[in-house]
Amino acid sequence: xxxxxxxxxxxxxxxxxxxxxxxxxxxxxxxxxxxxxxxxxxxxxxxxxxxxxxxxxxxxxxxxxxxxxxxxxxx
Amino acid sequence: xxxxxxxxxxxxxxxxxxxxxxxxxxxxxxxxxxxxxxxxxxxxxxxxxxxxxxxxxxxxxxxxxxxxxxxxxxxxxxxxxxxxxxxxxxxxxxxxxxxxxxxxxxxxxxxxxxxxxxxxxxxxxxxxxxxxxxxxxxxxxxxxxxxxxxxxxxxxxxxxxxxxxxxxxxxxxxxxxxxxxxxxxxxxxxxxxxxxxxxxxxxxxxxxxxxxxxxxxxxxxxxxxxxxxxxxxxxxxxxxxxxxxxxxxxxxxxxxxxxxxxxxxxxxxxxxxxxxxxxxxxxxxxxxxxxxxxxxxxxxxxxxxxxxxxxxxxxxxxxxxxxxxxxxxxxxxxxxxxxx
Numbered sequence: 001x002x003x004x005x006x007x008x009x010x011x012x013x014x015x016x017x018x019x020x021x022x023x024x025x026x027x028x029x030x031x032x033x034x035x036x037x038x039x040x041x042x043x044x045x046x047x048x049x050x051x052x053x054x055x056x057x058x059x060x061x062x063x064x065x066x067x068x069x070x071x072x073x074x075x
Numbered sequence: 076x077x078x079x080x081x082x083x084x085x086x087x088x089x090x091x092x093x094x095x096x097x098x099x100x101x102x103x104x105x106x107x108x109x110x111x112x113x114x115x116x117x118x119x120x121x122x123x124x125x126x127x128x129x130x131x132x133x134x135x136x137x138x139x140x141x142x143x144x145x146x147x148x149x150x151x152x153x154x155x156x157x158x159x160x161x162x163x164x165x166x167x168x169x170x171x172x173x174x175x176x177x178x179x180x181x182x183x184x185x186x187x188x189x190x191x192x193x194x195x196x197x198x199x200x201x202x203x204x205x206x207x208x209x210x211x212x213x214x215x216x217x218x219x220x221x222x223x224x225x226x227x228x229x230x231x232x233x234x235x236x237x238x239x240x241x242x243x244x245x246x247x248x249x250x251x252x253x254x255x256x257x258x259x260x261x262x263x264x265x266x267x268x269x270x271x272x273x274x275x276x277x278x279x280x281x282x283x284x285x286x287x288x289x290x291x292x293x294x295x296x297x298x299x300x301x302x303x304x305x306x307x308x309x310x311x312x313x314x315x316x317x318x319x320x321x322x323x324x325x326x327x328x329x330x331x332x333x334x335x336x337x338x339x340x341x342x343x344x345x346x347x348x349x350x351x352x353x354x355x356x357x358x359x360x361x362x363x364x365x366x367x368x369x370x371x372x373x374x375x376x377x378x379x380x381x382x383x384x385x386x387x388x389x390x391x392x393x394x395x396x397x398x399x400x401x402x403x404x405x406x407x408x409x410x411x412x413x414x415x
Contacts, residue, residue: 016192020171029168038200041193049311 006040015040083357087113089235089345092226092242093338094408095283101341104373109366110383113345115405116397118382128402132179138190139264142306143248145170145199146262147222150249153208154218163203170199184378186266189308198264198306198313205315206304212253215260220250223259226409227293230331232338235345241338244408245290251302258319259287259301269305269316278303278320285330288322298322358394 006012015037023029090097090112101108110116119128149166153159174192182188206213215221224247228240249260261284267274278284284301291298300321307314347365352358362368368388374381381388386396 012193020174020176020192023168023171024176029164029171031164034164034167038196041197045193045197045311052311 006037007043009044012037012040012044083349083353084236086357087349089113089342090241090405091234091237091239092244092408093229094244095286096406097408098282098286098334098337101337103376104369104381105341105344105366106364106368106388107373107381107383108341109344109348109364110387112406113348113366115403116383116387116401117404118400119402121399128399130402130404132177134179134182134187134190135264137174137179138195138308141170141173141192141195142198142202142264143262144173145195146202146248149199149203150208150215150221151218154215154221159203159208162208163200167196167199170195185310186308189266189310190264194308194313198308201313202262202304202306202315206317214252215249216252221248223247223250223291223296225290225294227290229335229338231335232342235342243286243290243334245287246408247287247301250291250296250298253302257296257298259284259291259298260304261287261301262304262306264306264308266308267305269307269314274305274316275318278318280326281320282330282333284320285322285326286334289327289331292327 006015015033019029019034019037097108097112100111117130119130121127122129145166147166148169149162152165153162156162171192174195182190224245226242226244229243232241233239234241247259247261251258251260265274267277278301284303288298288300300319303318303320305314305316305318307316344365344367348359351361351365370388374384374388386400387393390396
């Protein structure tokens with residue numbers, strides 16, 4: 001089977017659960033499905049990393065865009 | 076020996092075999108060693124449905140155990156059959172089998188959150204990209220050099236009931252030969268930065284590796300120290316690092332002399348404990364406890380509260396609480412992992 005769509009978390013979890021059940025029932029791990037699952041996990045992780053770093057950059061930009069406080073007005 | 080004396084020894088047996096985990100426990104807090112190793116207490120929670128006391132799985136140990144199992148099977152399969160892809164596949168299946176189907180307790184820290192089955196499968200796969208099986212830097216001579224274990228009598232100490240030697244036991248991941256230099260190999264999952272001097276220098280004098288070196292030498296493997304492979308588990312990435320930590324005869328002799336001294340001290344503490352409770356129905360009441368309570372950093376160790384803090388050390392009558400918060404489950408260093 002090579003055409004599974006594992007592009008979202010839920011599909012990936014279901015596939016992982018299926019493969020776990022196979023192994024726990026004493027059957028062999030299907031190489032192609034397992035490789036596809038690993039790639040999907042890796043892709044999901046990389047996307048999460050990209051999102052996290054994009055949101056960090058955007059937070060930095062927002063902070064830099066704020067007007068600096070004129071300290072003389074505080075005293 | 077009186078009947079009550081023999082019951083006492085059944086409730087509080089001194090171990091016949093010690094390993095690094097038990098020894099480290101004693102060094103951290105002798106009282107924790109006493110409660111977990113001599114008394115055999117393991118923290119448990121009541122099942123709300125059945126009312127039974129059940130031990131709680133430790134996420135870090137479960138993750139580390141599953142990864143170790145996957146790495147072990149991968150190495151053994153590769154050394155027997157020679158195909159890296161098939162070996163990694165077999166290792167992943169063993170990892171999944173080890174992980175099992177029972178749910179883990181909900182994570183309580185960010186480090187625990189990162190230790191998912193998905194992260195474990197990725198760590199297993201990417202480990203062999205960082206340390207390829209066919210790389211001469213990571214050469215393991217034969218399947219017999221994977222999951223090395225052994226015991227040796229600790230010189231000069233005997234068991235207080237049997238008079239037999241007390242054994243020291245150890246198990247580590249592999250013996251490697253890097254261009255002819257034999258070293259032990261131990262894989263460590265960690266949240267520390269494995270690229271840092273801080274992480275590498277953690278192992279400089281680690282008794283765990285000196286003890287394994289001594290044991291390996293007793294079995295005729297002339298290893299000269301250890302390679303530590305660090306697997307850093309982050310939320311969205313994994314990092315791999317290596318520390319090389321040599322062991323000379325100086326290190327081994329110093330460690331062994333200290334071990335002998337410390338085990339004699341444990342036995343003195345044990346003798347004093349048995350004597351102090353013999354006429355008191357086995358319940359200890361008057362401080363100080365012969366297995367000293369550290370009452371300091373040890374009560375909050377590795378970013379978590381000691382499991383004996385609330386129901387044992389922070390109460391004047393621990394015997395009232397122990398039956399509702401612990402089960403008796405002794406660690407046996409000679410037992411293989413649960414899946415074998």
